[in-house]
Amino acid sequence: xxxxxxxxxxxxxxxxxxxxxxxxxxxxxxxxxxxxxxxxxxxxxxxxxxxxxxxxxxxxxxxxxxxxxxxxxxxxxxxxxxxxxxxxxxxx
Amino acid sequence: xxxxxxxxxxxxxxxxxxxxxxxxxxxxxxxxxxxxxxxxxxxxxxxxxxxxxxxxxxxxxxxxxxxxxxxxxxxxxxxxxxxxxxxxxxxxxxxxxxxxxxxxxxxxxxxxxxxxxxxxxxxxxxxxxxxxxxxxxxxxxxxxxxxxxxxxxxxxxxxxxxxxxxxxxxxxxxxxxxxxxxxxxxxxxxxxxxxxxxxxxxxxxxxxxxxxxxxxxxxxxxxxxxxxxxxxxxxxxxxxxxxxxxxxxxxxxxxxxxxxxxxxxxxxxxxxxxxxxxxxxxxxxxxxxxxxxxxxxxxxxxxxxxxxxxxxxxxxxxxxxxxxxxxxxxxxxxxxxxxxxxxxxxxxxxxxxxxxxxxxxxxxxxxxxxxxxxxxxxxxxxxxxxxxxxxxxxxxxxxxxxxxxxxxxxxxxxxxxxxxxxxxxxxxxxxxxxxxxxxxxxxxxxxx
Numbered sequence: 001x002x003x004x005x006x007x008x009x010x011x012x013x014x015x016x017x018x019x020x021x022x023x024x025x026x027x028x029x030x031x032x033x034x035x036x037x038x039x040x041x042x043x044x045x046x047x048x049x050x051x052x053x054x055x056x057x058x059x060x061x062x063x064x065x066x067x068x069x070x071x072x073x074x075x076x077x078x079x080x081x082x083x084x085x086x087x088x089x090x091x092x
Numbered sequence: 093x094x095x096x097x098x099x100x101x102x103x104x105x106x107x108x109x110x111x112x113x114x115x116x117x118x119x120x121x122x123x124x125x126x127x128x129x130x131x132x133x134x135x136x137x138x139x140x141x142x143x144x145x146x147x148x149x150x151x152x153x154x155x156x157x158x159x160x161x162x163x164x165x166x167x168x169x170x171x172x173x174x175x176x177x178x179x180x181x182x183x184x185x186x187x188x189x190x191x192x193x194x195x196x197x198x199x200x201x202x203x204x205x206x207x208x209x210x211x212x213x214x215x216x217x218x219x220x221x222x223x224x225x226x227x228x229x230x231x232x233x234x235x236x237x238x239x240x241x242x243x244x245x246x247x248x249x250x251x252x253x254x255x256x257x258x259x260x261x262x263x264x265x266x267x268x269x270x271x272x273x274x275x276x277x278x279x280x281x282x283x284x285x286x287x288x289x290x291x292x293x294x295x296x297x298x299x300x301x302x303x304x305x306x307x308x309x310x311x312x313x314x315x316x317x318x319x320x321x322x323x324x325x326x327x328x329x330x331x332x333x334x335x336x337x338x339x340x341x342x343x344x345x346x347x348x349x350x351x352x353x354x355x356x357x358x359x360x361x362x363x364x365x366x367x368x369x370x371x372x373x374x375x376x377x378x379x380x381x382x383x384x385x386x387x388x389x390x391x392x393x394x395x396x397x398x399x400x401x402x403x404x405x406x407x408x409x410x411x412x413x414x415x416x417x418x419x420x421x422x423x424x425x426x427x428x429x430x431x432x433x434x435x436x437x438x439x440x441x442x443x444x445x446x447x448x449x450x451x452x453x454x455x456x457x458x459x460x461x462x463x464x465x466x467x468x469x470x471x472x473x474x475x476x477x478x479x480x481x482x483x484x485x486x487x488x489x490x491x492x493x494x495x496x497x498x499x500x501x502x503x504x505x506x507x508x509x510x511x512x513x514x515x516x517x518x519x520x521x522x523x524x525x526x527x528x529x530x531x532x533x534x535x536x537x538x539x540x
Binding site for chain 1: 101
């Protein structure tokens with residue numbers, strides 16, 4: 001099956017286990033992580049992941065909602081968006 | 093992998109700078125829905141719209157979810173009803189508007205445009221019936237938008253139609269007076285109307301278009317405003333360059349959404365309309381862009397030049413970003429829909445005369461302007477004639493969307509709600525143009 005790439009972005013206050021938390025949600029829904037970039041900017045945890053959603057076991061909107069809700073409980077803003085929007089705006 | 097900074101830049105544009113897709117508009121041809129029996133014709137119209145646009149709203153919502161970009165409106169535009177209903181055995185076209193309203197509600201869209209007539213050179217039977225039906229149609233429907241083209245660069249200006257439109261606008265305001273004259277917010281009088289405009293209230297599906305088509309209108313005044321904050325004191329070359337780069341990014345997003353919607357709906361992609369369309373929200377204003385260029389208040393001297401630069405740079409930046417640019421494309425200046433314009437008009441710096449000058453250099457016309465309720469039909473016609481003349485001579489689209497606010501006087505506010513915002517009632521000149529409007533006939537085109 002062809003890869004369908006999406007970007008997961010996470011911003012919020014740093015705490016123990018953020019990456020594990022996000023990866024667990026992704027793994028539960030059969031989503032493969034292709035790349036991770038993570039840094040702390042001015043005390044804020046900032047992470048971008050490239051993931052493959054082609055095998056995702058639930059509808060995309062449900063996944064987005066799950067990630068969003070799971071982040072809110074930890075004070076994190078988590079969103080997932082198809083990669084194409086970033087390519088369109090930043091690549092010629 | 094695309095760098096983190098770019099990803100967060102896009103997210104910030106959407107979250108904090110009101111970047112959105114203003115509308116996905118599906119254009120639908122109704123030319124094959126004609127029938128002599130008006131009931132049969134209405135049935136065909138309803139069926140075709142519902143068949144074509146069945147999945148439009150769901151698809152829009154899916155794209156919104158998956159790409160994380162808000163798509164504010166999903167809309168439908170149809171063939172001008174004057175052309176479709178002209179051959180029907182009826183004198184009353186209001187049922188056609190009711191049919192459009194019903195179809196729009198079944199599909200779940202925000203607006204449907206195309207209760208329209210093209211009368212720049214003359215009025216045919218269907219046009220006459222449609223004009224007559226406009227006030228009642230707009231009073232009895234919720235989602236139907238109407239437009240009438242009264243002039244063009246090639247044909248000149250049909251002054252009989254201009255005179256008629258003054259009366260129609262007055263009557264529409266009267267019939268919808270309980271709703272602040274809302275009917276007039278859904279009625280546009282054009283010169284040089286375009287056939288692929290996705291924005292309301294002036295959208296209709298031109299006869300040169302395919303059976304159905306997807307047009308997308310982008311927005312993004314907030315993003316341009318934010319980008320220009322870093323240009324303080326820089327020469328205009330730098331300002332133009334910054335606007336172009338930002339318009340390019342915004343339009344690329346519009347292009348991607350248009351292509352995706354077209355693919356999912358199996359409907360040809362028409363155009364991207366790269367317009368800066370403001371909303372009443374703070375931080376989403378075209379007026380504030382003009383002010384950040386160095387004007388204390390939008391509407392003061394220098395505003396026309398600032399708008400000229402903005403409009404041109406938006407177009408230049410957007411053209412390369414999209415395979416097909418169309419619609420109105422440029423900066424919109426609807427007073428009631430723009431927080432900065434409302435502020436400036438309320439304090440009295442922004443006047444109708446200045447707005448008229450601004451329409452010479454931007455993409456539309458006198459838009460969403462409230463005038464006193466006692467403004468005569470002839471004065472409104474004269475305002476339309478002035479705008480149409482600007483459009484005709486300069487080969488550009490101009491439009492008039494004014495709202496006579498019944499029972500209100502200069503300085504009062506009217507509330508239209510939602511994206512339509514609120515409008516301060518602005519003064520018009522008192523001396524009469526009645527004799528001028530009463531002449532009728534046509535103003536010849538400036539070039540033959």
